[in-house]
Amino acid sequence: MSSIKFFVDLIKLMDDSASALGLTELSDTDRQTLVVLWDSCEAGEWTTELNYKSFKAKLASKFNRTISRAQFYKSIKVLENCGTIRRIGSERSQTYELLRS
16 A cells, blocks of 8 residues: 555656646656656766657667657657757757756
């Protein structure tokens, strides 16, 4: 029973944090995309270069799932629009900066 309580408390904490950061509208796929981007950054760095092929491999390794190329770029756009990441360079660039706000 204590495991369930811990899990529920963790969900509440995550929801409170998402609300405080203005990220309540992120889907599970958007959140998992953010986690892969975060994990792709080198220690102490806030930027990463990530294309769909390497993202797909990291997502499968970490979450044991896959998403389409279209969904990957949709999640990138959602994260850009909510101010969590920003693309560095041109619209076709695959370099992203995680924003510290």
